[in-house]
Amino acid sequence: MIQSLEKKCxxxxxxxxxxxxxxxxxxxYIALALPNLEIYSIFKNIIIFGSIPYIYLLSKEGNKDILYLFIGCFTIQTLSWINSLYAIPNAATPYPDMKLLASLFLFFPMSFFIRKNNNKRIVLFSTFLISFLITVLVHDYNYNSLSAALNGVRVDFGLHNAQYTSMMAAVAAMVSSLLFFLIKGQKYESIIRVILGISFAFWMFILMASQSRQIWLSLTIVLLSLPVLSIKKIGRKNVLGLYLILLSLGFLITKTETFNDRMLDTKNSGDLVVAKRIIAGDWQSIPMTSFGIRFNSWQEAYSWIKENPILGTTKAGVKELILESKAFQSNPRTSGFGHLHNYYIETLVSFGIVGMIFLICFYFTIFKNAFSREKEPSYIFVFSFLILWLLINNFESYNSKYYGLYIFNLVLSCYYLPPEVGSKKGKKRQ
Structure with missing residues (x-):
């Protein structure tokens, strides 16, 4: 019976x-999940259930690293939940919530049906760009948001908040650049490249219009790393020239009205005062500005982590931390907060050092696989995405939020190569 099941799978x-x-x-799923149309969940479930035959065979043969990570995520969340029953009995949930870490694995079943196929990557990434474009245009139709953006108003185009819009726009610009090279040799290559050039410019405009400083900073670091990443292709002599081009573009951006208005807003909002107090070591009187909220939440998390350093206290611990904080509860703007604006600190609070070790192992295993068998430009794209993702999760918990998980799983599904199963070679290894 088991052999018959394996054969059918x-x-x-x-x-x-x-x-x-x-x-x-x-x-x-990619087309419908971005505008958050409820029907997307049907296709998401089909992907998950559709991968069961593959997962079953993988449990019998092949490299099981990803399965061990998946089992590990359930184990860690269960242990953290048990610890929360003793550490925060009044706030602990009646049963463990497995969604927080398990949501990172949606790329895995998707990757079974992509398998680093270049044409499938092009189609999937193009679907993302079109879906994002339609989402922006529909929001503009209802709220004239593009006109507002042209007038210097910060807009989010309905994507939770402007930070997520900036993140999506940054990735969309990177994807447009990637596709520009991936379509080499395709029919109508010249026309498609013109469209992708326009696409890149449009997403850079959306990136500027959504005005998220954390994304601007992170993307700047990514861009400054590009000449080094491309050194084999462009040669050492051209690296300096590329840096001069990037610096010139950066200089021009600093002269735009949007950039200067955002910097003025930073000064007027008190974030500059926050930075000065942090440097001076005056950490007890940080005002609740945009950056101040982040820094205060990290300070509050420090004492919480010391009390439960090994296993943490699940996501409930993050919410309880905010509720017990006098600094947050005394301010109407922050009293309803439920996250810490830093995915790594949230991981430590929720799952302790064990959770952080899991996250490091997860990133190492997944991205090591993603880099395998890749050449430029895909290698540069994956590396750039990794840098961007590691940086921006210091300022917002993208890895535990809807749109962040959407982007993370989209990119990894195109670059993770799952082990082969169901072959004679696999059966011999049994």
């Missing part, structure tokens, strides 16, 4: 029709 895994149908569901 192997037939499904090798079926081109089955793979095509689930891949179409991947496209529909």
């Amino acid at each position: 192997a037939i499904l895994v090798k079926s081109k029709t089955y793979s095509f149908v689930v891949f179409v569901c991947c496209l529909l």
